[in-house]
Structures are given as C-alpha cells and as structure tokens.
Amino acid sequence: MSKRLVGSVTQGAVVRRTVFNEDHEAFRETVRAFIEAEVVPVYDEWFAAGQAPRDFYYKLGELGVFGIRVPEEFGGAGIDSHKFEAVMYEETARAGVSFGGSGVHVLLGLPYIEMLATDEQKKRFLPKFVSGEEMWALAMTEPGTGSDVAGMKTTAKLSADGTHYVLNGAKTFITGGVHADRVIVCARTSAPREDDRRFGISLFAVDTKSAGYSVGRKLDKLGLKVSDTAELAFVDVEVPVDDLLGEENKGFHYLGHNLASERWGIAFGAYAQAKAAVRFAKEYVQERAVFGKPVASFQNTKFELAACQAEVDAAEAVADRALEALDAGELTPAEAASAKLFCTEVAHRVIDRCLQLHGGYGFMNEYPIARLYADNRVNRIYGGTSEVMKMIIAKSMGL
Numbered sequence: 001m002s003k004r005l006v007g008s009v010t011q012g013a014v015v016r017r018t019v020f021n022e023d024h025e026a027f028r029e030t031v032r033a034f035i036e037a038e039v040v041p042v043y044d045e046w047f048a049a050g051q052a053p054r055d056f057y058y059k060l061g062e063l064g065v066f067g068i069r070v071p072e073e074f075g076g077a078g079i080d081s082h083k084f085e086a087v088m089y090e091e092t093a094r095a096g097v098s099f100g101g102s103g104v105h106v107l108l109g110l111p112y113i114e115m116l117a118t119d120e121q122k123k124r125f126l127p128k129f130v131s132g133e134e135m136w137a138l139a140m141t142e143p144g145t146g147s148d149v150a151g152m153k154t155t156a157k158l159s160a161d162g163t164h165y166v167l168n169g170a171k172t173f174i175t176g177g178v179h180a181d182r183v184i185v186c187a188r189t190s191a192p193r194e195d196d197r198r199f200g201i202s203l204f205a206v207d208t209k210s211a212g213y214s215v216g217r218k219l220d221k222l223g224l225k226v227s228d229t230a231e232l233a234f235v236d237v238e239v240p241v242d243d244l245l246g247e248e249n250k251g252f253h254y255l256g257h258n259l260a261s262e263r264w265g266i267a268f269g270a271y272a273q274a275k276a277a278v279r280f281a282k283e284y285v286q287e288r289a290v291f292g293k294p295v296a297s298f299q300n301t302k303f304e305l306a307a308c309q310a311e312v313d314a315a316e317a318v319a320d321r322a323l324e325a326l327d328a329g330e331l332t333p334a335e336a337a338s339a340k341l342f343c344t345e346v347a348h349r350v351i352d353r354c355l356q357l358h359g360g361y362g363f364m365n366e367y368p369i370a371r372l373y374a375d376n377r378v379n380r381i382y383g384g385t386s387e388v389m390k391m392i393i394a395k396s397m398g399l
C-alpha cells in the first residue's frame with residue numbers, strides 16, 4: 001500500500017492531512033461515484049418514505065463497504081483500519097445524504113463480532129454480514145433507561161435444559177431496527193452485585209425472525225429521516241446458547257470497550273457534517289444576491305465562514321488524531337469521549353451559523369443545510385450525551 005500522503009482540498013486552501021493515502025483517495029472516488037449514481041437520484045424518495053429500501057443494503061454489500069475490516073477468509077478485504085469508513089463519512093456528508101440505518105451495521109455491529117465471536121460464530125455470521133444479507137443493529141437503550149446502561153431491565157434466563165436463553169423486555173431508539181436481521185441485544189442474565197451494579201449484563205446476537213421478537217413503531221424523528229429507528233419487544237424469545245456473544249455477565253465491560261469506536265464514528269461523522277456545511281454555505285452565498293450584491297461580499301459573511309472554517313480545521317485535527325489512535329488500538333474511552341464532545345459541539349455551532357447564511361432557504365428541507373441541521377442534532381445525544389462525555393473526561397482527570 002502506498003504511503004504517499006495526500007493533501008486534502010478543503011474550502012479553498014490545501015491543508016496537508018496525514019491520515020489518508022492514495023488508496024483511500026481512490027476509494028473516495030469510487031464512493032463518490034456510487035453516491036452520485038445510486039443515492040442522490042432517489043434520496044428525496046427515501047426521505048419521504050422515512051427509510052432507505054432494504055435492497056440498497058445489498059448494493060452496499062456488493063460495493064464491499066461492509067467487509068473492509070472483515071478477514072478475507074470470511075469474504076472481506078481484511079484491512080485492519082477505520083480509514084475507509086472515515087472516507088465514507090466525509091463523502092456522504094459532502095453529498096448531503098446518508099446510507100440510512102445501515103450506518104450502525106459496521107460502526108456498532110462489527111466491533112462486537114470482531115471482539116467476541118467464536119470461530120464458529122464468525123463462520124456463521126460474517127459472510128452474510130459482508131454481503132448485506134444479514135444486517136446488524138445494537139440494542140442497549142430501553143424506554144426507562146439510556147445513559148444509565150446498568151439500569152436496564154430486559155432479562156435473559158437460561159432454560160432448565162441449558163440449550164437456550166429466554167429473552168423478555170423492550171428496547172427503544174434502535175437504529176436500523178426495522179430492517180435488522182440480527183440485533184445485539186443487551187440483557188440481564190444475573191442480578192447486579194451489591195458492590196458492582198454493572199455486573200450481570202450479557203450480549204446476544206438475536207435472530208430477528210425468532211418467535212416472540214417483534215418490531216414496534218418506526219419512530220418519527222426530528223432528523224435522520226432516512227434512518228429506520230425502532231422500538232423492539234421480546235416476549236419469551238428463545239435465543240440459542242450458541243448466540244451468546246462473549247462470556248455471560250461481562251456485557252457492561254464489552255460495551256465500555258466498544259463504545260470508544262462508536263464515539264469516534266460519531267465524532268468523525270459530525271466533523272464531516274460541519275465541513276460539508278461550510279461548503280454548502282460558501283456555494284450558496286456566492287450565488288445569492290441581496291441588496292444587489294452577493295451575500296458573500298458582506299464582511300459579516302466572510303467573517304462567519306472564516307470562523308467556521310477555523311473550527312472545522314480544529315475538529316478535523318481532533319477527528320484525525322482519534323482515527324489514528326483507534327487504528328493503533330490506543331483510543332482510550334476518555335479520548336474518544338473528548339473527541340465526541342468537541343467535534344459534535346463544533347458541528348452544532350458551525351452548522352447553525354452556515355444555515356443562518358442561507359436565510360429562509362436554510363429552513364427548507366430541499367436544501368441540504370436544513371437536513372444537516374436536523375441530522376446533526378442527535379450527535380450530542382446518542383452514543384452517550386455530551387453530559388455523559390464530560391463525566392467520562394472528568395473521571396479520567398481524577399475528578
């Protein structure tokens with residue numbers, strides 16, 4: 001693989017970035033062409049329908065984007081890096097689109113298979129994961145508990161003959177929950193210990209076709225209109241013991257470990273959205289005339305966009321550094337929390353200022369800035385709220 005470093009053209013200046021090489025840039029061209037051909041022409045239909053069609057995920061599978069990190073023996077490309085995912089975040093944001101609920105398939109699903117699946121499970125799960133035949137989601141949040149993961153009430157009890165667990169409970173806000181074929185469900189297999197309330201949670205790769213498993217409402221959201229977010233219910237669902245991921249009762253530890261990569265993904269996605277917002281605003285203000293002059297000619301516009309660009313440059317540096325740390329296996333929970341907090345807060349400020357420069361058109365969903373504004377809002381909430389990120393960072397500071 002070539003190690004030549006590639007400058008990335010931002011909003012006019014060429015900023016030397018060290019994270020991507022020529023292979024990533026070639027991949028960028030492929031993804032960009034794919035988005036132009038397969039997503040942009042139909043995106044308004046997906047937006048109106050509130051989800052991307054299931055068939056689209058097979059196309060993503062064919063494109064090879066689900067298998068980048070999956071070992072070759074299971075049908076993937078065997079590349080131990082998140083950089084190609086990072087390119088996808090940049091390209092979808094740049095085009096003002098998303099790949100629907102499939103975003104969680106790799107970001108949330110794959111780390112658990114990589115970390116916990118036995119060889120038998122990998123053989124069973126990964127080929128279908130790579131092709132898009134089986135889409136994955138992750139179900140932690142419950143109607144009564146989100147930030148406080150240890151407070152979950154869903155239970156999984158081992159059957160008397162030891163062949164399966166019996167799953168009962170409910171989850172909510174599950175991204176990809178409508179289309180998912182396998183959901184990593186977090187459930188209590190034991191009561192919490194008096195000295196450790198995190199003990200007793202286990203993870204299961206639940207087949208969504210199982211009897212007693214049902215998908216409730218597809219939730220109507222402020223943003224992320226193309227992503228299917230659902231309620232799930234489990235009534236005496238029999239989950240074979242072979243579908244337990246990792247060891248019983250250690251689920252909280254696994255979640256804590258993998259939330260760092262999820263938070264990097266949200267941080268990087270938010271930075272990419274902020275960068276796209278500046279691009280959309282720059283294009284818009286050059287075309288729009290007010291008082292007989294382009295909006296771009298006002299000093300306020302130049303200052304606003306310059307300030308936004310500076311924030312995006314800083315967020316890019318943070319997101320890239322976290323990416324390198326993630327690839328090196330060195331991204332700590334506190335660093336991931338810091339990157340998520342910083343990049344999502346930057347994106348929030350930048351996208352709002354860029355929308356303002358659009359005037360009333362910025363409020364119209366036909367303009368990508370309006371959709372970005374709505375889509376970005378949840379970045380400060382899901383994967384752990386900004387307040388929870390501050391708690392993690394403060395703890396790492398010994399506070």
Ligand SMILES: Cc1cc2nc3c(=O)[nH]c(=O)nc-3n(C[C@H](O)[C@H](O)[C@H](O)COP(=O)(O)OP(=O)(O)OC[C@H]3O[C@@H](n4cnc5c(N)ncnc54)[C@H](O)[C@@H]3O)c2cc1C
Pocket residue numbers: 104137138139140141144145146147148172173174175176221224229378381382383384385386387388391
């Ligand atoms: C669009 C969307 C998609 C999602 N996708 C998924 C998914 O795929 N899988 C999944 O499992 N979950 C998913 N979630 C759930 C998400 O991770 C939770 O919403 C999030 O963790 C917050 O939990 P909560 O909604 O229960 O808020 P709560 O925990 O009820 O928090 C309410 C408020 O209290 C604050 N708060 C909480 N604890 C403290 C504290 N100790 N100190 C100070 N303030 C505090 C919070 O910051 C927040 O402001 C999704 C959510 C959304 C909106």
